[in-house]
Amino acid sequence: MLSRYVLDKLENLSYKITPQRKAILQVLEENQGDHLSAEQIFLSVKKRMPNVGIATVYRTLDALANLGVLHKTSFDEGLFRYEFCEDDRHHHHHLVCVTCGNITEIEEDLLYQLERKVEDQGFKVIDHSLVIYGICQGCQ
Amino acid sequence: MLSRYVLDKLENLSYKITPQRKAILQVLEENQGDHLSAEQIFLSVKKRMPNVGIATVYRTLDALANLGVLHKTSFDEGLFRYEFCEDDRHHHHHLVCVTCGNITEIEEDLLYQLERKVEDQGFKVIDHSLVIYGICQGCQ
DNA sequence: TGAAACAATGATAATGGTTATCATTATCGC
DNA sequence: GCGATAATGATAACCATTATCATTGTTTCA
Ligand SMILES: [Mn+2]
Ligand SMILES: [Mn+2]
Ligand SMILES: [Zn+2]
Ligand SMILES: [Zn+2]
Numbered sequence: 001m002l003s004r005y006v007l008d009k010l011e012n013l014s015y016k017i018t019p020q021r022k023a024i025l026q027v028l029e030e031n032q033g034d035h036l037s038a039e040q041i042f043l044s045v046k047k048r049m050p051n052v053g054i055a056t057v058y059r060t061l062d063a064l065a066n067l068g069v070l071h072k073t074s075f076d077e078g079l080f081r082y083e084f085c086e087d088d089r090h091h092h093h094h095l096v097c098v099t100c101g102n103i104t105e106i107e108e109d110l111l112y113q114l115e116r117k118v119e120d121q122g123f124k125v126i127d128h129s130l131v132i133y134g135i136c137q138g139c140q
Numbered sequence: 141m142l143s144r145y146v147l148d149k150l151e152n153l154s155y156k157i158t159p160q161r162k163a164i165l166q167v168l169e170e171n172q173g174d175h176l177s178a179e180q181i182f183l184s185v186k187k188r189m190p191n192v193g194i195a196t197v198y199r200t201l202d203a204l205a206n207l208g209v210l211h212k213t214s215f216d217e218g219l220f221r222y223e224f225c226e227d228d229r230h231h232h233h234h235l236v237c238v239t240c241g242n243i244t245e246i247e248e249d250l251l252y253q254l255e256r257k258v259e260d261q262g263f264k265v266i267d268h269s270l271v272i273y274g275i276c277q278g279c280q
Numbered sequence: 281t282g283a284a285a286c287a288a289t290g291a292t293a294a295t296g297g298t299t300a301t302c303a304t305t306a307t308c309g310c
Numbered sequence: 311g312c313g314a315t316a317a318t319g320a321t322a323a324c325c326a327t328t329a330t331c332a333t334t335g336t337t338t339c340a
Contacts, residue, residue, distance in 0.1 A: 016287065016336070038326080053290035058327065076214050076269075078298085079326060093254075095263050104263075110254045114233075115272070117248060122277035123235050129216075130270045132255070137262035156307050156316060178297080193319035198298065218327085219297060 003029050006069050015063065023049050024060045028070070028084060035073065035081040035094075035103050075103065075131060097136035104136070143169050146209050155203065163189050164200045168210070168224060175213065175221040175234075175243050215243065215271060237276035244276070 003025040007017055015021075027044040028036070036044075042057045061082050065072040070082050075096050081103075085091060092105045115125050143165040147157055155161075167184040168176070176184075182197045201222050205212040210222050215236050221243075225231060232245045255265050 014287095018288065018335085020289075051290075053292095055291080055328080056289055059288085074214060074216050095258060097263075098266060106254070106258060106261075108254065108257060110257075111250075111270075114246070114248065114250045114270075117250075118235060118246060118272060118274075121246075122280075123237075123244075123272075123274050124280060125272055125274040126238060127273045128270065129273070130251075130268065132258060132263075132265055133267045133269070134258075134263050134265040140262075140264060154316090158306075158317065160318075191319075193321095195299080195320080196318055199317080 006064075009067060009069065013067070020045070020049065020052055020056050021060050023052070024057060025064075028082065032084060035075075035083050037079050037081055039079070041082065073129065093130040093132065095132050095134065095136070097139055098133050099135050099139035102136055102138075106132075146204070149207065149209065153207070160185070160189065160192055160196050161200050163192070164197060165204075168222065172224060175215075175223050177219050177221055179219070181222065213269065213271075217241075233270040233272065235272050235274065235276070237279055238273050239275050239279035242276055242278075246272075 003022070006025055007022070010017060010021070023045045024041060027041050031044075038054070038057055038061055041061070042052070042054045045052050045057065061070060061072070064070040065082070068085055071085050071091060072080050072082055073094070074080055075094070092107050092109075095104045095106060096102075097104075111128060111130070115128070118125055143162070146165055147162070150161070151157060163185045164181060167181050171184075178194070178197055178201060181201070182192070182194045185192050185197065201210060201212070204210040205222070208225055211225050211231060212220050212222055213234070214220055215234065232247050232249075235244045235246060236242075237244075251268060251270070255268070258265055
């Protein structure tokens with residue numbers, strides 16, 4: 001039950017715990033490892049809560065992303081995808097298959113040297129986004 | 141005159157050399173080092189060619205990106221930015237200042253280990269996109 | 281308890297970058 | 311120059327996201 005920690009975080013920041021927000025978190029929780037779009041989340045939430053509005057989904061996802069609970073990532077498809085953040089800093093990277101569109105993950109970070117070099121140039125690093133495009137094993 | 145090489149490339153692939161395409165290439169050439177949006181390119185071209193259509197700009201940029209002449213990059217601003225490709229593979233990375241929006245470059249690649257690891261997992265790497273977000277020296 | 285005060289929601293319009301459509305025009309091999 | 315065909319420009323359409331606003335739910339505190 002990951003969302004308990006998230007609900008506490010929301011409560012501490014005086015966000016209201018609404019049925020809509022709980023449902024959105026539950027969908028994300030039930031699809032851990034996936035990279036869901038707002039539309040996909042909206043459709044899943046709708047099954048249990050037919051009257052939910054898509055604006056609420058967008059608002060909630062945005063709030064959760066700003067709180068650092070979710071990662072909002074673009075794979076240049078013209079939309080954003082969302083997933084839980086495992087920890088605050090140095091999240092994993094993504095492999096996107098240009099043939100089938102599948103998105104997988106690499107756990108290794110391995111950007112230390114690069115970031116050290118950047119910091120040496122006087123740039124204060126906050127976050128990074130690395131997407132590797134290629135062809136997955138199944139598509140070769 | 142970098143665009144001479146590009147014009148030859150276009151000609152060899154039986155693209156027609158039109159005044160619009162020449163003007164678009166010229167704008168990109170005159171702004172090397174910048175990361176221009178389609179809108180910015182459109183406005184610059186318009187100064188010399190007031191009747192140019194924005195659809196032509198988009199079509200040309202898309203064609204040039206597909207030919208590997210331009211890089212089409214997203215910095216998650218809700219639009220794409222374009223710049224000349226210096227070589228086919230292993231282009232530079234970008235630093236985006238979250239305060240002033242300035243985009244600078246790092247020439248070092250330093251993703252060899254990471255890509256080797258990925259290839260070992262059976263993923264055939266074609267391209268990658270690394271954007272580092274942070275605060276630039278001037279904004280600290 | 282009972283009102284403000286405030287936060288969240290849902291419906292829907294608006295936004296804005298990009299793409300599709302289509303009639304017109306320009307290019308280039310002959 | 312001619313003609314096949316590619317390219318262009320105007321404009322409508324697309325579509326993910328955001329803004330607006332009236333309504334509903336929740337908290338505060340007299
Ligand atoms: Mn992921
Ligand atoms: Mn660049
Ligand atoms: Zn694949
Ligand atoms: Zn800055």
